Amino acid sequence: MDITGFELRRIAMPLVAPFRTSFGTETARDVLLVRVVTPEAEGWGECVAMSEPVYSSEYVDGAAEVIRRFLAPPLMAARDVTASRVAPLLAPVRGHRMAKAALEAAVLDAELRARGESFGAFLGASRDRVPAGVSVGIMDSIPELLDAVDGYLAEGYLRIKLKIEPGWDVAAVRAVRERFGDILLQVDANAAYTLADARTLQKLDDFDLLLIEQPLAEDDIRQHGELARLIRTPVCLDESIGSVEAAADAIALRAARVINIKPGRVGGYLEARRIHDLCRANGIPVWCGGMLETGIGRAANVALAALPGFTLPGDTSASSRYFARDVTPPFVLDDGHLRVPEAPGIGVDPLPDALAEFTTSSEYLTPA
Numbered sequence: 001m002d003i004t005g006f007e008l009r010r011i012a013m014p015l016v017a018p019f020r021t022s023f024g025t026e027t028a029r030d031v032l033l034v035r036v037v038t039p040e041a042e043g044w045g046e047c048v049a050m051s052e053p054v055y056s057s058e059y060v061d062g063a064a065e066v067i068r069r070f071l072a073p074p075l076m077a078a079r080d081v082t083a084s085r086v087a088p089l090l091a092p093v094r095g096h097r098m099a100k101a102a103l104e105a106a107v108l109d110a111e112l113r114a115r116g117e118s119f120g121a122f123l124g125a126s127r128d129r130v131p132a133g134v135s136v137g138i139m140d141s142i143p144e145l146l147d148a149v150d151g152y153l154a155e156g157y158l159r160i161k162l163k164i165e166p167g168w169d170v171a172a173v174r175a176v177r178e179r180f181g182d183i184l185l186q187v188d189a190n191a192a193y194t195l196a197d198a199r200t201l202q203k204l205d206d207f208d209l210l211l212i213e214q215p216l217a218e219d220d221i222r223q224h225g226e227l228a229r230l231i232r233t234p235v236c237l238d239e240s241i242g243s244v245e246a247a248a249d250a251i252a253l254r255a256a257r258v259i260n261i262k263p264g265r266v267g268g269y270l271e272a273r274r275i276h277d278l279c280r281a282n283g284i285p286v287w288c289g290g291m292l293e294t295g296i297g298r299a300a301n302v303a304l305a306a307l308p309g310f311t312l313p314g315d316t317s318a319s320s321r322y323f324a325r326d327v328t329p330p331f332v333l334d335d336g337h338l339r340v341p342e343a344p345g346i347g348v349d350p351l352p353d354a355l356a357e358f359t360t361s362s363e364y365l366t367p368a
């Protein structure tokens, strides 16, 4: 496909409730959407970068800028662009994986729509629905946390993830375990601890957690290996895994018994699939993470989560977990699962009215 242009569209989506993590509180999602226009078809990609560089070094204004100046031009200058050529064409630019992933996703969507194939079929999905977990933010009090978890379990979520940080860990986990018994339960620290906290983290061993996600800093893969030898709860890496090479290192260093795969964090769905394949070959379970995506990013994530190595429920929740109104027809829970879209490409179309309601800016990039 030759690329006619890219639309960069910013939308502001209020969240139904504030979402607090060890690095901050989100009350709205400021999302960059990429629409690629080609003679054959159009495609959509969602950039998962947040407003501020606090989950990772990327942030949404920076992603828009690097796309505008450095990433869109070489793609528009090339002929016969396919999704598999996007990463090689963008390789001269270091980093900026979330920005690159959004472009690759848009090109892949257009390519698949043009040939009538769904994301699920292309990626190798082995199921038509995926089990849904939910990520529960840090709350002001334990009673509030128990109410929130109670509500999600009543809706049918099959796995609960608690966000933790120093001071909101053992007591919160104990309260949820005591109140709700034998549910699938895991925690995510977003890099809030150091090895000096190993004693505290050992106390979580009593609660039969599925895993502890990213307890230590992003760059500390070796230290995660040290920690993994000190605690029984399986260590899962999120922020540390930016590529298939990082995943291979983590496995070799025994720093991760489980890996969270987020296509945006690793530079796209093709790299995400490579990490899935590597983990599957090494007996490492994976699950699909979430970045508070709209229906556009969610549709593609749900397709990825249907691959055979995704043996744990993901942070792929229903649209209503995040937004009163989504920009696509909403993803809804059916018996604790989300259906994998079957139509070509990501399988869903943005709703023009909803898109218009939430749009804060739009620009159209064309070849030089």
Ligand code: SMG
Residues within 6 Å of the ligand: 019, 021, 026, 055, 134, 135, 188, 190, 238, 289, 290, 291, 292, 293, 315, 316, 317
């Ligand atoms: O999409 O349901 C979701 C959010 C899941 O907890 C979640 N994501 O570290 O895994 C993670 C966080 C990153 C985003 S927090 C604003």
Ligand code: MG
Residues within 6 Å of the ligand: 188, 190, 213, 214, 238, 239, 260, 289
């Ligand atoms: Mg995480």
